[in-house]
Amino acid sequence: MNDVLEALIAAQEGMVARRQLTRHGIDWDHVDAEVAARRWVARTPRVISTVTGELTRAQLEWQAVLHAGERSMLGGLSAAARHGLTGWDRDVVTVYVDDELSFEPVDGVRFFRSRRPFDLLRHRRPGIPVCRLEPAVLLFAAYQTTPRPAHGAIAASIQQRLTTVERMVEWVDTLRPLRWSKPFKRTLGDIAGGAHSGAEIRRMCRRFGIAMPDGQVSRTDRAGHRRWTDCEWRLADGRVVILEIDGSFHLDVMESMEDHRRARRLTSTHRLVVRCSAFEVRHEPEQVAADLIALGLPGRVPDTAA
Incomplete structure (x- = not known):
């Protein structure tokens, strides 16, 4: 492997997509030989790991986004955790994709299709592709069937000083139409110190x-x-x-x-x-x-x- 590919794999926690290997001159026969020799592991039809042991949480997240394609990103509580949200851990990795039917499913991964502009949602931070905190939390909340976890996640992100009420309200409007947007704004008003109504x-x-x-x-x-x-x-x-x-x-x-x-x-x-x-x-x-x-x-x- 060349130095550029080695650096890429290191940055991806030892995970690499077959398409990335192909771009760097590593064909599928070479990959299959490495897997057969047990130096690499085929984790999904699209993702290879250069480590052979049990994957860490970070490696599982890289596996998920690499499998889903170059426009995918961590979303929901998986993205929120990357931004520092604690107390809301989930075993399942959430990934936002353009088309959830364009690739094979992966155990432990929830692929969430969104038609919203990915360039708007994606955070500019280096490293694993990840959704911005506010839309990640709000989109998680919008698809909950009961209000407590939905409003709880919104409040927790503010309580833990990861965002502000003002930014959350702006994103509620930006994501329009957003399910439960009016109740979310009422909760944000309560958090901001607005007087409750009788x-x-x-x-x-x-x-x-x-x-x-x-x-x-x-x-x-x-x-x-x-x-x-x-x-x-x-x-x-x-x-x-x-x-x-x-x-x-x-x-x-x-x-x-x-x-x-x-x-x-x-x-x-x-x-x-x-x-x-x-x-x-x-x-x-x-x-x-x-x-x-x-x-x-x-x-x-x-x-x-x-």
Whole structure:
């Protein structure tokens, strides 16, 4: 092998496509001889490894994009992990392709066909072809069947300081039409600190027969500070249940600590403070309603509440 080919293979973690070998004068007979001698391994009909042991995660990703062709790139959570997202690891490698029917399937790889401009999606960083973080996360989220992982991945990418709300909102518009774009923007608004609307609470109360709460009630906590509560219900036995609603996901540890301290200081022997997120009220109201009813609020227990 020449120095240029050796450098290419090293940069690709020991993985190389047959088409790349052909360009450098290595014909298929030579490749087959190396494989027969067990110096190389044919990992797929299109990809050869110059290492014979078990492949690392990075090598599996190179195998996937080399197999899919020169315009392919890592996408979804595979791309997000390359950008630094943690806590969202998946065994399956996601690869964006022009045409998912143009090559053989590979175990452990999900080929995702996209008609969006690949030049727009692809990050300019050197190394393995990879989608930009924002479209990778948003396209992953758009194809989830339940909202929690979709919105969770979006929030995590911001929480881990990999992107900003502003960039995410720009990409929601850039990727139009994008499934669930309006809910994504609401979640991004919550993350940015936008005030939650009481419309979801009122909708939940009507749906499950819960009395409408009093909102923005002035209270003085044990430290003597004046607080305004989100929702309050006074029960027949004299107790008061207070529901405090956080943004969809807390991004700031100190802010979260202050909210918990606030809840403790508002709680007394006859006043119970419970918390939920705007995400739960919007997407999982049956869970919130069931918990409130369990605390003594009259209403119809949702059949779907776990």
